[in-house]
Structure formats: structure tokens, C-alpha cells
Amino acid sequence: MIERALAAGAYSLTVTEDLLDVETSLTVGDQTTTVHDPIERHGKQIVYLNLPAPATIRLEVSSTDHRSKVGVAQIEFARWSRTADAAQSQSEQGDSRYSAALVAQSQEHDALSSAAALALHEAADHYRRAGDRHAERLVNYIRGRYAYLVSSDWQAAEKFARAAKDLANQSNDAVAAARADVLTASARIERANELAGPDVKAERAKLLDSSNSLLVASTKIFADARLPIDQVAALTFQGVGQWAAQNADEARATFVAAVAIARASNDAFSEARALGNLAWLDYERADIRSAADEYSRLLDLIEKERQPDLYASTLGNYANCLTMLGDFDRPLQLHTEALRLFVSRGDDALRAKALLSIGDLLLRMGSTRRALETLETSLPILRVLKDQTGIDSALASAGRAAGALGDHERALSFHQELLDRNRGPRMNALARVLMAGDLRELKKYGRAASELKLALAGATELTRANALVESGKLGLARRELRAAADDLLAADRLYADLGLDFPRIAANTALARVRLTAGDRNETLAAADKAIELIRLVRMQSASAELRANFIADQYAPYEIKIQAQLSESTAVGSWNALLTAESVRARLLKEWTTRPVAAQQAEYSETERLLDQLSAQQVRLESQLQTVRATDSQSLRLRRDIVETRARFDALSQRPDDSAKLLAGGVEPKFSLADIQAQLDARAAILYFFVGEESSIAWRITAHDLRQFKLPGRAVLAAATEHLADSLERPSAAAGQKKSFGADNAAIRQLGLLAEDLEPGRLFVFPDGPLNSLPFVALSTKPSSRDTALWLDRFTVSYAPSLALAMQSRRSTKATTHQLVAVVADPIYAADDSRLATSLANNASSGASLRGSTAERFVRLPYSAIEAAAVASAFQSSQVISLTGFDADVARVSRLPFDQLAVLHVATHAIARPDSPGLSALYLSKYLPDGSGTPKNSISSDEIVRMGMRGDLVVLSACSTGDGSKLSGEGVLGLTHSLLSNGSGEVVASLWPVQDSLTAQLMSQFYQSFGESNDAAAALQNAQRQVRDSIGLSSAPVWASFIVRANRLK
Template identity: 25%
Template sequence: MNSRLSLMMVLILVGTNPTMAQTTLVTQLQHSEKVEADRLFNQGLQQYQENQYGSAITSWQSALKLYRRLRDRPGEAQTLLHQGKVSFALSRYGEALQLYSEALPIIRSLKNQDSESTLLLLQGNAYFALARYEEALQLYHQALSIAQAVQNHSEEANSLMSQANVYTSLLRYDEAIHTYGEALLIFQAVQDRRGEATVLLNLATTYRRSSRYKEALQYYNQALPIFQKLKNRILEAHTLLSRGIAYVSLSRYEEAMAGYNQALPIFQKLNARDHEANAWMNLGFAQFAVQQFSQAERSLRRAIAVFEQIRLDRLSEANKISVFETQTKSYRALQEVLIAQNQPETALTISEWGRTKALVERLTQQLQPSSQLISQAPSLATLTQTARSQNATLVEYSVIDDPKGQETRLFIWVIQPNGSIAFRQVNLAAVLPKQCPTISRLIGNSRDSIGVRSSQSDWLIVDAVTQKHPCTQSDPDENFTTLYKLLIEPIASLLPTDPNQHIVFIPDRTLFLVPLAALKSADGQFLIEKHTIRTAPSIRLLDKTRALKSLSSGQGALIVGNPFMPNDPNSAQPLSNLPNAAQEANAIAPLFGTQAITGKQGTKKTVLQQMSDARIIHLATHGSFDDRNGFKSWLALAPSETDNGILTAEEVAQLKLNADLVVLSACDTGRGKVTGDGVIGLSRSFISAGVPSVIVSLWAVPDAPTAELMQAFYQQLKHNADKAQALRQAMLTTLKTHPNPKNWAAFTLIGEGL
């Protein structure tokens, strides 16, 4: 008879007035359960230390049930904390965060500051593994404050080291080195050899990432024997892996591969999947460098297979997006390896597989709830069929880096409407001007030259070097001609001659910021004068937007312009009035036989109520993007008693819309956080909500020209259902009266053209 059943029977027998003997019996049974819970907890600890993670989870789950029944809050908290550690070790970072979040309020209620500091560190580590660095840094700061307050020197040093890890990931190397130095002194003072070696390892990695390879090797070589003496196999293997990366940077490939091959069996034995995948990936890099192409392909495919296991293992959509940022290099490297083996079409399938994973998976499950997620590259037949069904020429770009992370080449695939595929590649050094040696810097400079550099950091989402060293090339024509030479000229002969035939561009990385319509050929023509243009973050997504198109069932139009402005959530100051946006809405609404919603009528509540049933949604208002957390990008609507009027991308993504078209006639609505999953922001969220066609802006658009362009667009659309052609004609019309690209080239159509 188990203890739970025994206790239940005793309680039934004793009724509500137990005798002393009966009370003693209950106490004995409770004591027995406490002993059993502690035994299970300690058993789990032993199993965890022996890397028997599955057995440890089983033991702790049983212990947790007993602790909760006994209302043993310390036991419950420690069990949750250790379950989180196992989930983290298995690369189930979202699950780890959930367990830590359950443990934290219990530990705080017990006023156990040492345990609280430890738990904050563990939470920070999970966010760090998901590349959510700002959240990790906040938790590390909290842990440090507590550790210093209670004079827990080991936790103080661990907090400092963890902060330095974030600084390294954010390229703040000087801060990282200084902070590691503080942590090292503390670890040495308390004679914590494991902590000392871990700081040496991380310090070496910081020197490596800042291109100080010889110094990096010195620190790796100091850390390795300490880990080996301590028999800390996981950190020994991690040191071998990291040192190998330094060897590659010094072209010492054989030494690098030897280290990777030593590390791999350790990671596999310990089921350290994330580290195993990184070891396979870096082994593939080294094999590619010495032209062992078939071996490199095999290693990179194994890396991707393990990465996919991690990404699909119980992660939320947001965490899938962030963790994939740590995995994208393997997909780009595999493209290079395949091109080196003269397999450009297979490389295209890998390029596609490395895009919009989370969004495609989300829409697949929305469209086919019973479908299983398949972790494999799309077939070539699927991609060519998309070109046929879209009746469009598809152009996909992929920016390729060297081992040091510098952009070196641009891969371009063109799929014709008949399914034929052509491949081109561009050596960036041969095209980019010396004063703008990277695509990112040229794009930033091009935007700056027409006066659309955003105060909200165009430079930040590009790179730190660009921020410090902007290009000196300031002539707009020169900038946009260079971009044309880079992006269009290599494939110009493959593009349709009929200006009404659609081209769908699939950008990559910062190419999402390029106003393609404004690219200028040597003959002085803008690209929009030659072609009808739309964009998509991937070819696979076009299949999903086509399916969404078939399901669009909205009726009528929701036209909103210049709602009563709320306070800017970034500054707490009132947003400015947009009188031209009101005029724009009032001019457009009669085309659909409706009235525009303006001023105080345009509350968030009212707009959301009407949004779900509309076929066309037009929002002319203020917008803002967040390039750190794209889901925090927003549109401004009128506030009410129940809300502040700010509609975030995160809220939009949770909606179920039936619209055929959404037009965001506001500033920066096509911006957001640029990731391997596309641009995370308002455009992505509306597609997630079920909208097949979205028109958004790439910068802060001027009020009056935008109103003219939008009126021209809807007038065209009334006579021609082709949205891409309507937008093209509206741009050409506005170009005549407002020739600066700033006034007409900001908007892009994402998704379906019809």
C-alpha cells in the first residue's frame, strides 16, 4: 500500500476529532513521506551528476509530488531548480525557464537570498543560450546585487563572469575583459579552481572574438589542464572546441580538427546537444577550408540535424526565433560547400531551409492543425512549383561570410515562372566601393544620402563598425547605382522584359532594408520604371500566403487616419498630429463606400473590433519599430479608459484576421529586428494573423507625399486587382511630383500580388 493511500485511509478513520495516537500516526506517515521525498531528491542528484538525465527527471518528478503534498516549500523549490538544470543541459531552454519561474517566487517567499542569486543566474543562462542578451544581462545584474549584499563571493564572481559573457556577445570586448578580470581575482581569492578555469576559458574566447588569437591560445592552454585535473569533461571539451576555432583563424586547420574530434565524443556521451552541434559545425568549417568538401558537407548536415532537434524541442515561437540566430552559420556554410561542389540547386534548398522557419511552421499549423512539423529542406520541385503558381520570377539572395564573419560573396538564384533555375555569385570586393566595403555600410549610407536615416538607429541593426565609420559616399545616385550593380546587374538578363510581369525578391539580412524600387541602372532608370516588384522573406512563405489568400473572407474596408494620438511609449511625450493622414483616409474611404475613422473615434478597442471582419485594412498613423525585440514594434491608435492606444506587433500576431490586404501607411512599419526568420515586426505579425498581402514602409515617411501615393494606389486598385501593379503605378505617379526616393520609394508589398 503506498503512503498516499495509507494517509488517506487514516484521515478517513480518524474523522474530525483524532486522538493523540491517531495524530501521532499521521505525523509518522508524513515523516515517512518526507524521508521518501528526500531520498528521491538525493537519488536524482546522484543520477544528474552521472549524466543520467532521464532517470534524474523521473526521480525529481516523484520527489516534487511528495514535497507539494507535504507543503514542503524549500524541497519544492530546490527540486524545480534542479529540474531546470537538467532541461538546460538537454538544451530545452524554454522548459528550463518555465521551471525556474515556478521556483523563483517560492525562494523569494523563503527569503533565501543565496538561492535567489543562484536562480537568477540560472535564468540568465537560459536567456543567454536563447541569444536574448538584454534579458540575460538584467538577471545577471540582479544576481550580482544580491551576492554582494550577502557577501557570497563565489556567486559574485559567477555573476560578474556571466555579465562579461553577455558583453562579449554584444561585441563590447573591453567591458568584457575588464569584468572577467574582476571575476578572476575573486575566484583566485576563494581558491575556486573551476571558477578560475572557466574565467580563463571565457576570457580566451573574448580575445579570440576580438581577433587577438595568440592571446586567446595562451588562456585556452591555461584553462585546459585545470579542467582535465578536475575531471570536468564538459568544460574540457568546450575548451578544445573553442581553441579549435582560434586555430582556424590562424589557418592551423589540422590542430583545429584534432581538437574538434576530441571534443565530439565527450559532448555526445554527455548528451550536450548544443555543444555537439557547434563542434560538428566548426569541424565542417575547417574541412571546407582544406577543401575536404564531401566531409565538410557531412559534418554540416550533422550539425544542422542536431540544431533542428534543439529548435523543435518544446520551444515557444519567440524562443525558436532567437535560438535560430545561433544556428544560421551552419546553413550559410553548407551553401558554400555545395556551391564548391557545383550543386547550386541543392544550395538553394538549403538557403530556403534557413529562412522563416518559425513563421512557416506557425502558418502550417494554423492552416493544417493536424499536420506534423517536418525537419527537412524543401524539395527543388516545391520551390519551382511556387514560381509557377505565383506566375512570377523569384529572386533569392544569400549573403555569405568568411570564417571571421566578414561579408565576402553574394549568392543569387533566379527561378523563372516556367520553373527553370539560374545561379549567379558576386565577389563583393569587386563591386563595393572602398569607402563602403560591406553591404551593410552601403545600405546604411544609401538611406542616409536621401535623408531617411532613422533616429532609432539604422546603424545599430546593421553593425557596430558601421555606426563608428559611416561611408563617405554621399551622392544618392551613386549609392543606388552601386546597389543596382550589386543586386540587379548580375541577373538583369534573366528578368522579365514585360514591366507588368511580377518579380518577387527574397532578401537576406540587411538587404531587407534596401528600397528596391529606387535602385538605379546605368541608363538612369529606377528599377520600378522597368519592373513590377514585391517581396517575401522566403519562397516557402509564398505557399502559405497563397493558402491564406484562398481563405480570406473579410468584407468591406476599415480605413483609419490620424486617430487621436496617444503618448509615445518610448518617450512618454504626446505623438504629433498627422493632418495629412486624416485627409488620406477621408479621400480613400469613399472608394470603398465607407467612412474613415479619425480622431477620438479611432480607439484601439474600436479598430480591433472592426479589424477581424474587414477585407481591406488601411491604417494611416504613427508607427515605430524595435530592433532589439521586434514584437514590441507598434502602431498608434486613440487611447481609451481601458488601454493606452498602442497596438504592438506581439498583440497583432495573436489576432485572427480575414483581410485580403493590410496597408500600414505609417513610419518604419516594415522595420523590426532582422533575423534568420525574417524581419520580426509588424509586417510579420499581420501575416501571422492570417493576412496574405501587407504593404509596409522602410523608413519614416513624409506625410503629404505619402497621402498622395496612397490615394493613387487605391484609385489604381479600384480598376486593377493586381496590388503590385497598383503600387508600381502609384510610385510612378508620385515620382513625377516628388522625385526624391524618400517621398515615393519607402513602401513595399510583401506576399501575394493579386
């Protein structure tokens, strides 16, 4: 900063740039004037000052260039020598108007200030009258720059550039003339890009040819003058023009040359501009790997605090490239980093773009509902901001998400709007391909074919490949199988040529389905195996467990097709191979976690925990808020947006610190034989193993002597049947009580019950899939019409298991445990009016009809859980029992339990299962301390269970819906039970739905009495369920049928 005392008079304070962009601020008294100019690194800034009296001025010149750039700014103080009443000279008037223009435009950001335009016109006239060609040229050049950069008035930019060139030629200033030519050429390129259609083809070519000639000549002048900054700028525009003229190879070579010159000159700003264009070119040419590498280098050059818009767009482009190449971990981290930056800056525009990118990424990862929620959160902001590109992207992705969720009419509306908004060939073709898919799903095949025909006419290579995949699917729907196969093979070749593995999964999956429909078993297997091979290449190591499991479930289709092809062999070998294929995608996330070192499981991530707490609080607030206001209320929308952002930040942090635990998306071939399985089964034991497909499902039944398979309905039918059985148990009819059967009016329930019809009473190990994870198999009946008991409860000891491979592994590695400690967590303090609080005025404890689950803000005391805790403790020696009840049942004490020494961990509290966000499913503990103050936190989520290593040989979750969660194909149920099994718990007893406090306490008392005698959780639960049913009657069905045993072993 320069501080100087000036006498009264008129001054021109001039700052001339040399290889550096700067901004000038002048302060006189309490008034500060700030100016900058539109010329990169060789501009001139003038602040005209007329002091009526002596004053002290402060002049500050600061760099607005890249922080690594070094240059010079020459400062000149010039006092106009004249008497106070004398007229201003033309030159002084020129400086005055030039200064006024810079001041006016510096206060205007989005348009050309009319005051600035007028002042520049007047300045040019004054300089002309003064005969100052240099100053007149500079003003005309600036007028052209403003017309180009701010007004997008290409013809005006070219007019002022020509005027500046004429003046430069009169002064024999070749460099200034070349700079004017660069401006002229850039304006002509923009004019050419606005011309479309055959009628203007010649005019467009003429504009591009002339601009290229100007830029070639200018580049040589700059090179001869050793001006690399100008040389890089000219080359960059030359590359843009060559690409516009469809000379892709020439354009790429030009951009590469520009990057090299900028790097050799240590000019990060110029390198970033040239590299950004090179990356854009490679992306448009579908050279995605090169584009990803270039965007990665570009991110290192951009100063995100100074260039947030450029940083956001570059980051989004880079992440999109990585995603197309099948890498999801880095994009998630990048988008989340950007979101945090934009939120801290209060930048809604870039915040919306970051949300849009995260939504698109979630969609690719298979987390479809979350993707649609995130995209719908960003879309209203984008509309308000009139971000046309962002709106287009959000519409395309939201339509894909809606279609994936089965709402094809809604998807079509998104994509129709996308088409209506765009006339450009690239986006137009994309919209038509998307619409064709929607129309196919709606069985409007003729319209779909028409849209595809129009799309292919103007598609890029990548969009053409996408169109061919859709054409193949349409051919399958129309049973035009040969044409469908040809289209899909062509699409796969095109993707392979482009170096894109991820979209090849869909192409080969669709091809496998075509081959299966055609009855070609070998070709079906070949195509399905290719899709599976590609899935296995996809890296999914950094996203949260929930996102990884969603991605795996989303790639289930090729395995389903392969299973159908293997079963078509109609032999025992084919049936067993099909089961092995099903097992290869079974519980992959659980297998990953159970093989991790305990130290890694127990690693603490304070930021992750903080985000979890924040997210839980936001979820509870939203749940409470929606009780009284609509989901579209502004406060609700804001809270939903906050939840989306917090979840995105949590996902990016939920990564494991070691590379040894990388999860490949594809399954691992099981290493055991049918004989190995059968050797573990006695004569009265059997396995029921399920694979739930979209159109049909399969059940395998394994006994010690045989293997049988049964065909079942598809996912939707089985999901409806599961809900129907749960409803019939909650509201059992008198007829059901007489027949001692439930849900028998549902064909799928009857079909499932008959799977065990000819089995002798004994033990059943059930390996459910998808919606069957929520089916209470003990409530099935083998003979629905018989008056004799036919319930599985009375015939079989039933336990659930996620994976045969895990069960076999546990069987081989199981050792006799010496754990003897029993921990009981029960009856926490939830309410301020709890009688146990010292500040309580009255005992307002709830009645025995309370459920062990509600909303977190409405939890009431569970009085019977205290009785239950006493019954549990009485079943064991007192020296072995650690009892945490009342105030002691808090997060701090529970987290300090010796989990690695526990034979039994019993938890009787409230719980909330969140199928939409299973990582936030939680056990709720004491909310208050003895002095009436609140505990720091009162919940332990399923993700926190994993990190703290919570486990036991037997874990009993005596709370509502603790066995519920997100039911994913192959993986099982993500939630509390999954986390406990992941930590190595032997068995987990949990409930499938909300349960009544008093009846649950009775069931648990019976359970522990039996468990103490048998040390067999499944048998003890069966005995307790029978006793409660027989003693209470029909009304007890919702409780006894709700509890199940899940285990990682055959026991």
C-alpha cells in the same frame, strides 16, 4: 495551543520531539518567546519561566517539518519546588541557561550567538554538577550541532561530538553515541574538503576513511534500532564522503539506498535530502539525464513556501539539466514561476538568482541582447548580497553574451574577473576555457593556447569537452586543420558519451568549418548535416515566438557552411541544392503560424494580454525617464529590472495550447523543383533570392529560363550598405538627383543594383535575408553613372516575400476571393487638447509636418490621416466601407472588425516598431473617449494582432516603420507585418522608416486610385511612388522609397 493558569513560581516547560521537528512559542501577557533547536526530529526545547505572580500562559507547538510528516511532541510542565528565597538547584540553573541559549540563538540567524554559546557552556557545567549525564550529553551535542550548522567550526563540532559520545557510552546509549559519531564524521568530511594539494593528500584520505568507518557503524546501529530517519541521515553523509574520496560508484549506490529507505518510510524530508545529493552527484558525473529526472522528483517533494532557498537552487539545477539536454520550454516556465514567488515574498536574493537563471536560458536560446540585459540586472544585486556562486555564474554567462555580441574585450573582462575570484579546479578550468575563446577572437592565439593547457589540467569531463571545442576553433584560426579536426571529433564523442546533444551542435558546426577550410567537400557536408540533424531534435514549443525565432537564427551557421560546400560543386545542381538548403531555414516561424487553425490564432489569454499591457507601459515609462536621467540612475535600474521580470513572465505564458503546432528548430526540406518555380514566372518576371552569411552572402536570380548565382559581401557590409542607402534617401544630394540614383558611392549598393542590370523591365519578386529586409530595392540603380533613369522603381514592379515554399503553397491554394468589405482606421484622438474633445479649450492640432511615429507619450494628431481616410473610402463603394476615425478608432472597435471578410484593411495611425522586442511593436489608437476619460487601452501589439486574428486580403499600414522590427537570419522581420502575414493576410503594405504625414497621405491617395483600377498592390504602389516622386521632386524620396509590399505569394 495549550492555555493554563499557573501559580507564582519557577517552571521548566519542556517539549521533546519524536520523529518531528517543531517550534515552541510561549506567551505570558503581551510577551511571546519562540524557540527551536538544531537537532532534527529528536531534540528537546525548554522554556524556563519564573512567575512572580499567578498568570495565564499560552503554549503553542507547531510543526516546522514537511507537511506530510507525522510525529509526536511530548509536552511537560515542571514546577521547581523551593521557597521564593531559596537558591536554585544545579538542575534548575541548567534548565534556565539551556532555555536562555535557545532563546538567544532563535533570535540570531546567520551566526552563533555569543550569548547562546556562553549559556550552553554554563548549562553543561550545571548539568554536570547535578550529575545529569543525559542533559549534559544533550547540551554538548547541541553545541556540536551549532558549531557545525551555524559556525562552520568543524574542529569545535568534533570536540563537542566526542564529549557527547563519551557521556552516551557511560549511559550505554548506543543510539545517542551513533548520533554523535554522525556529527563527528560530517565535521571530518568538511575538514577534508578544505584540504587541497599533494602535501595534505594523506591527511585528507585519513579523515575520509575514518568518517566512512564511523558512518558505516552508525548506519548499522540505526538499522538495528529501526530508526530510518537516522539511517537515511547517516547514509547521506556517507555518500557525500565517498564522493569526496572520488568513489563515485559507491557514493551513488549509497545515495540510492538512502532514497529508497526514506521513501519506504514515507519521509519526504529525508528523501528530498538524499535525492538532492543523488542528483548533485549525477550532475557532477555528467549523467545529465539521470540528474534531470532526480531534480524533477525532488521538486515534487520540496515545500517551496517553507524552503524557498532549497526550492530555488533545485529549480535552477533542474532547469540547467533540461537546457543541456536541449529542452527550453519547461525551464522557462520553472524559472518564471520561481521569480513570481520570490518577488511576492520580497526576497531579493532569490529574485536575483531567478533573473540569473532566466538570463542564462535566454543566452542558450539565442536572445543574446536580452540575456546580457537580464544578467547585468542580476549582477549588482548579487554583489550587494555577496552571493559568490551567483556572481560567478553571472560573470560566466555575461561574458558569453558579450562575446556573442562581438564585444570580446568586455567578455574577457567578465571572464578574467571570474578567474581572479576562483582557485577551485572546476570554476578555474571553466574560466580559462572562456578566456581562451575571448583571446582567440582578439587574435591573441599564444595566450589562448596557454589558458587551454591550464584548463585541461584540472577540467571535468564536460569542461574538457568544452575545452576541446575551443582548441579546435583555435586550431582553425591558426590553420592547424588536422589537429583542430581531431580535437573537435574528440569533443563530439565526449558529448555523445555524456548524452548531451545541444553542445554537439557547436562541435559539429566548428568541425564543418574546419573541413570546408581544408577543401574536403564531403566531410564538410557530413559534419554540417550532423549539426543540422541535432538542431532538429531541439524542442522549442513553449517559449514566445520571438524567443523561438531568435533560437533558430542563432543556429544558422551549419546551414551557411553547408551552402558554401554545395556551391563549391560549381554546377547548376550544386547551386539549386544550395538554394534549397537556404530555403529549409527560411521563415520557419511564419510557416508554423500560417498553418495553425484560425481558432488557435484567435485564442484569448487574458493574463498574457495583461502582461503585454504592463510591459508596454513599463517600456514607455523607461523611454520617457531616460530622456532626463541616466541609465544608471536607481529608478531607471529598478524599472529595467521590472521590465526584465515582466518579459520573462510573458515568455513563459506565450505558449500554444495544442501539441500539433510544435516547432522543430531545424528546417524542413522544401518540396518543389526549379521547374516548378520557373513555371510560375512569365518572360518578364524574375526572382531574387538572398542568403546573408557572416563572411559572404549569395544571391540567386531565377527567371523562366535560367538560374544564376552571385557572390555578395557578408552581413556587416550589407547592413552598413542598407543604412547608407537609407541615409542617402533621407538627405539626397543634387548629384544623386541628376543621376537619378542613390547611394552609388557605396560598392555594395552598386553591386546589388547590378543584379538586375540585364533583366527586361517587368516584375521582381525579392526574397531578402537579414539586413536586406530593410533595403528599399526600388531605390537601387542598374546604371549609376547614366543620366537616363536606371532606378529599379522605373523598371520593375517590386514585391518582397519571406519564403519560396510559402509562395508556392499560396500559389497552389489561392482561390478567387469574394471579400468586398473595406475597413479604414484613421485619425485617432491622442491628446487631451485635441479639438474634437468636448473638454477642449483650444484646437492645438499639429502641423502637416508631423511624423507617424514618436514616443507613445508624445503622440500628436495626424491631420492628413483624416484626408487620407476619405480618399481611401472614396475609392470603394460606400456600402462596402467600415470607417473608424476619431473616437471610433479605438482598440475595442478595431478588435471587433470582421477580419475574415475584409478585402482591405487600411490603418493610418501612429506606430512604434521595437526591434529589441518585436512582440511589443504596436499600432496606437484613440486614447480618449468622447467624455474626456481615457480608454482602457490604446495600443494593439504585434502579438495581440496574432491572437485577435487581424488580417485582410490587403493590409495597408500607413504609419511609421511598420515594416521594421527584429531582423533575424532566415525568419525575416519579426513585428507588425510578420504578425499580419502569420494570420493569412495576402499582402501587407508597410513602411521601413518614419514617414511624413502629408506626403504619406498623398502617396496613399495615388495608391488607392491605382489599386482600384488594377487590384495589384505592388503595381499600384509602384505607380504611386513614381507620381509622388515626379510631382514633389527629390525631397519626396524618404516617403516613396520607404513603402514596400510584403506577401506570402507570387503575384
